[in-house]
Each structure stands twice: as C-alpha cells, then as structure tokens.
Amino acid sequence: MVGSxxxxxxxxxxxxxxxxxxxxxxxxxxxxxxxxxxADWAQIDKTLIPTKFTLRSYDWLFTGGDTGIxxxxxxxxxxxxxxSISSTVLMMAFGVMVAYALAKLNFFGRxxxxxxxxxxxxxxAIILLIPTFLIIQRVGLYDTYFGLILPKAVSxxxxxxxTNFFKAVPQVFIEAARxxxxxxxxxxxxxxxxxSKSITTVIFLxxxxxxxxxxxxxxIAVKSDSMLTxxxxxxxxxxxxxxxxxPLYAASTILTLPIIIMFVIFSKKFKEGMQFxxx
Amino acid sequence: MEQRNNKLGWLFTSPYLxxxxxxxxxxxxxxxxxxxxxxxxxxxxxxxxxxxxxxxALQSPNVHAAFWNTYRFMLIFVPLVTALAVGVxxxxxxxxxxxxxxxxxxxxxxxxSGVVSxxxxxxxxxxxxxxxxxxxxxxxxxxxxxxxFTALFIVGLILAWKFTGYYALIxxxxxxxxxxxxxxxxxxxxxxxxxxxxxxxLPLLYPSLYTTLILAFGVTFGIFTEVxxxxxxxxxxxxxxxxxxIFKQAFSNLQSGYxxxxxxxxxxxxxxxxxxxxxxLEVWGKxxxxx
Numbered sequence: 343m344v345g346s347x348x349x350x351x352x353x354x355x356x357x358x359x360x361x362x363x364x365x366x367x368x369x370x371x372x373x374x375x376x377x378x379x380x381a382d383w384a385q386i387d388k389t390l391i392p393t394k395f396t397l398r399s400y401d402w403l404f405t406g407g408d409t410g411i412x413x414x415x416x417x418x419x420x421x422x423x424x425x426s427i428s429s430t431v432l433m434m435a436f437g438v439m440v441a442y443a444l445a446k447l448n449f450f451g452r453x454x455x456x457x458x459x460x461x462x463x464x465x466x467a468i469i470l471l472i473p474t475f476l477i478i479q480r481v482g483l484y485d486t487y488f489g490l491i492l493p494k495a496v497s498x499x500x501x502x503x504x505t506n507f508f509k510a511v512p513q514v515f516i517e518a519a520r521x522x523x524x525x526x527x528x529x530x531x532x533x534x535x536x537x538s539k540s541i542t543t544v545i546f547l548x549x550x551x552x553x554x555x556x557x558x559x560x561x562i563a564v565k566s567d568s569m570l571t572x573x574x575x576x577x578x579x580x581x582x583x584x585x586x587x588x589p590l591y592a593a594s595t596i597l598t599l600p601i602i603i604m605f606v607i608f609s610k611k612f613k614e615g616m617q618f619x620x621x
Numbered sequence: 622m623e624q625r626n627n628k629l630g631w632l633f634t635s636p637y638l639x640x641x642x643x644x645x646x647x648x649x650x651x652x653x654x655x656x657x658x659x660x661x662x663x664x665x666x667x668x669x670x671x672x673x674x675x676x677x678a679l680q681s682p683n684v685h686a687a688f689w690n691t692y693r694f695m696l697i698f699v700p701l702v703t704a705l706a707v708g709v710x711x712x713x714x715x716x717x718x719x720x721x722x723x724x725x726x727x728x729x730x731x732x733x734s735g736v737v738s739x740x741x742x743x744x745x746x747x748x749x750x751x752x753x754x755x756x757x758x759x760x761x762x763x764x765x766x767x768x769x770f771t772a773l774f775i776v777g778l779i780l781a782w783k784f785t786g787y788y789a790l791i792x793x794x795x796x797x798x799x800x801x802x803x804x805x806x807x808x809x810x811x812x813x814x815x816x817x818x819x820x821x822x823l824p825l826l827y828p829s830l831y832t833t834l835i836l837a838f839g840v841t842f843g844i845f846t847e848v849x850x851x852x853x854x855x856x857x858x859x860x861x862x863x864x865x866x867i868f869k870q871a872f873s874n875l876q877s878g879y880x881x882x883x884x885x886x887x888x889x890x891x892x893x894x895x896x897x898x899x900x901x902l903e904v905w906g907k908x909x910x911x912x
Contacts, residue, residue: 354717361712365726368786371741372729378744387744390751436636449630459637462645464895466842466888468864472655472871472881473648496640526629555734557846558864562872577736577850580743587744594737601732609725616790 375598379591386588399588407586414567415593418575422597424487425560425571426553429494433549434542437500442530444501445508446516456505463498475562489563490571494553500545507541508534543608544615551601572597655881662875674882684883686858687866688890690773694841694862697777702837703830705781706788711818713789714796724793727786735846738779743851746775766852769859776847776860780840788833795829796822827911831902838898842891863887 374390379399381392398407406412443449444456474493483489511534519529535542560571570578576593583590605612631638656674660667678684713723730738745752746765756763765771799822807821823830845864848854854861854869867887871880 357712357715361716361723364709364712365723368727368782369729371738371745371782372733374745375737375741387747388749388751436640439633440637443630443633447630447633448625449627450625452630455634455637458641462641465645466891468843468867469652469884469888470645470648471867472877472884473651474644475871476651476877477643477647493644496637496644501637526633551732555736555846557734557736557849558868562868573734573736576734576740580740580850587740590740591744594734594740597734598732598737602729605729605732606725609721613721613725616794 372598372602375591375594379588379595381588381591383586383588386591399592402586402589403592407589409582413575413579414570415572415575415596417568418570418572419596421487421570422554422572425490426550428487428491429553430546430550432491432495433497433500434546436496437504437545438530438535440501441504441508442526442534444505446511446513446534447526459498459501459505463502471558471562478563484563485565485569487569490560490569493559493563494556497549500549503541503545504538507538511537540611540615542615543611547605547608547612550604554597554601652881652884655878656885657882658878660878662871662877667878670878674879675886677879678883678886683854683858683861683866683869684886686854686861687863687883687887690859690861691841691844691863691890691894693773694777694780694844695838697774698780698841699834699837701777702781702784702788703834705785706792706833707826707830709785709789710792710796711822714793724786724790727789729786730783731787733783735779735783736850738783739847739850742775742779767856769856772852772856772860776844776851779847779851780844784837784840788837791833791836792826792829795826799825824909824911827906831906834902835895835899838895842887842894863890 377392378386380395380397381399382394382396383398385392385394401407403415404412440459444452444459478484478489478493483492515533515537516529519533524532555573556571557573557577560574561577564570564574572593576590576597579590579593657669657671658667659670659674709727713720713727716723743766744750747753753763753765763771765775803821803825804817807817812820843864844862845868848860848862848865849868852860854865863883864887867880867884870876870883874880
C-alpha cells in the first residue's frame, strides 16, 4: 500500500466535499421554500435562487391581498399548536404510565397486553378510519378540539419504546425508592422519566412532528374554518392561491420552521436518544 | 420481578385498554359490519348487501390501480431510499469530524409536511420553472405530473428525499457497531479494499438494513398526503393508492359501506405483502449466512 498516506489527505477532502454537496442538495428544498416566501413575486418559481426580496407574501397572508378575502392563518397556526401539544403530551404521559406497568409491575394479563401492543402497532390503521370518524361524530366531538386530539391521545410506538427502555433500568433503583417510601407514581415521574431524558426527547420530537404534519385525520374530523389546522388550511389553499404561490411559500415556512428550530435546539439530546433507540 | 399487584397494573394500563376498546375493537367490528351494507354516511337507513361491495371493489379499476401502484411505488422508492441511505451513512461514517452535524442535516427532510414538499415540488416542476425552461431549451418538454410514469417517480422521489436521513441514522448506528478489528482481521486475511464493503460491511450491516427495509416497505402501504396534494391519484389512476381510494370513496362519494370493503381488502393486501417481504428478507439473510 505504498502512497496510501499521500492519498488519504486528498481522499478526505473529496469525502467532505461530497458530503457537503449531497447535504446541500438534500436541504435545498427548504432553502427554496424560505427564499421563495421572501422573494419578489416576479421571481417565484422562475429562478432556483431568488435575488430580489419583499415581504409581500407575508403581508398577503394577513390581508388577503388582491383577493380581499382573509384566511384564518394565524388562527390555524394556534389550532395546530393546541392540537399538537395536547396530543403529544397525552401520548407521552400515557406512554410512560402504560410502559412502566408493562416493564416494571407484575400483574395478571401483563404479557398479553405487552404482546397486543406490538400487534396493534403493526395493524394497518386505515381499516379503522371510517368507524373512528363515525364514533367521533356520534359522541358529538365532530368539529371540536377533542375530536382532533382524542383519537391521537395514545401512541403504540411511544408505549413500545418506553417499555423497552424501562426494561433496561435495573430493578434495584425501584426497590431502593420503594424502601424510602416512594409511591409508584413518584417512581415513574421522579426516577424513570429523568433517567430517560434522551429517549424522551426522541419520542417527543417524533410524535410532535407526526402530529404537526398530520393531514388525513385533521381534514376529516373538522369542517368549520375556525377549526382548521395550519397544515389543512395550507392544503386547501393550493387551488384558490394557485396563481399566487408566494403566500403559500410563506405559510409553508411558518409551518415548517418551528419544528426545525425545535429539532435543532434538542439535537444533542436527540442524537444520544437515537443511539439507544437503535441498539 | 416483584410480587403481584393486579390493581396497580390494570390501573396504569387502563388508558391504553380504554383507548383500544374505543379506537380499535369497536371500529374493527364496525368496519366488518359496514362492509356488508350499502350505507352512505348520511342516509338514516341501510340495507345488507352481502358481499356485493367486495365484488364491486374487486372489479373496480380504481382498486386495481391502488393495488398495483403500491408495488410500483415500492419498485421506485425502496431501492432509491436504501441506496441513498447506505450511501449517506457510509460517507458520513468515514468522516473524522462533524459526523453528528451532517447526520442531523440529512435528517431535516424527515421533518417536512407532505403538503409543504408537494408545494415545493409543484413549484420546481411548474411550466415556467428554471428546470423546465432549461429542458425545453434542449428540446425536452415533460409534463412531470401529467405523465403516468414521471408522476409515479416524482412521488417516489419525494418520499425518498424525506426518509433518506432517517434511515441513514439507523444504518450509521449499524456501522458504528462494526468493530475496527474486524476490518483489520480481514485485511490480514487478504480481503482487498474493494471487496470490503460487499464481504464485511454489508453482512454485518444486515440487522440495521433489515430494519430500514421493513420500514421502507411499510411506507409504501400508507402513501396519502403527497399523492392527495400533487396528483389526486392521477393522471387517470396512475398514482392512486389505497388510502387515497378509501378517502375518496368514504368522504367524497360518501360510500362508507363500499369504502369499508376497500379498507378491508387493503389491510389484507398489506398483511400478506408485509409477511411475504419479511420472510423473503429473512431467507435472503440466512442464505448468505448473515443471520
């Protein structure tokens, strides 16, 4: 292998260059979205990298621009926040609770429930869609926040992930806490949850992201304008705003940036959590 | 494990138990019931129609399209995303610094909403877009979303863009679990650099590759947002999917009985396909002695 030392420097540079180019291609669509949302309307969808900028697209979102019809963008954003946060918090809380029982308590039916969670997780959910809609409608939750939140209040995946994680926590911790007189609820939230910070970050981000970008259910479960989530409103505006893509890019940016910022803030914990997750 | 505590166990699992009764068992039974009726979501009455919904569904060109398109999407999406994810993982794994930063960067597309990626793709492929203008300059004029094959390919490409970084993370953790010593031992045994990937990396990567492949195959059975937003299942039925068809029948045509029958067929197709795919992947692993 004569000369391999000499090559390795060049090889390393090529590797980095390749990685950077590939990364740029992968994040380019986001860049395109953000730039287009600020771009002069004459340049939108006509250049790959707009050079002239204006706030017209954002202004249009709140005033309705030439159409004169304002759409409830801000309201929809708030709906998305309310629905996604409530759903995610419930999925996390129930996930921890159920997983704690499945991993650390001994009770009749534990094994059966544990196995059923796995079956449920891989069950094609599409088959349940129509009756789920009918149930929500029959109990009077159609077109309400609860109708959006309750069918997505439990995540099989969160239960599954937490169960696997909790099983790996040594029983001594729990017994020691019990000797100190801690209740199971206290053990769960004071010991188990703090120990699982990194995996909690992963689960939280995945659930939040999935709920935030949900389309099918949020479209079916709601009819009035005041109940639309941002994702659904954006989807509905494709037709009416067909010849004004600027505001759509602005709304897309508002939809996408919060989740990306959140992800970047938590990225360190996320990386740690993924490492466990993938073992 | 400690002494039995039935009360506490059932109390703590009760959120899930209640949830699965309301949002799993009741809907499941209800779907079977609906599938043998002609109920249309608003009528107060309905008739039992036996298996005629299933008969109709099995003869419907829309359902045929949804069935076959799932496998067409598979043929495009799975090889593409796997190759990209392995490529990204191997590339990033070989870097000395900023590994994590690169992986996070590649993961970002996973955070996108299908609606947003549809908007961006629509913009990039519009008639006046620089891509199409340049192509017309050299005499190529493609109506990307109006041509069956390219529409199918574009949706597959969007999905591959979205999932590459996620799968690359899984594969990276597989690569990290491969000991450096294995490579050194192989070098001593005379395995050449060029053979290293195929003879050592790939076999040791099999478990994480298996995970990503199962996930990727699973994705193709649940395609909805991108298709709904970009093509509505068209042109013709070229990009119709199971979810698209069920949504259209149940909530646009209000044929909830018929749509329930389609949903049942969809889950049967999904169950059988995933089962066969898993078996094939396991056989593939065993044949090569990787498991």
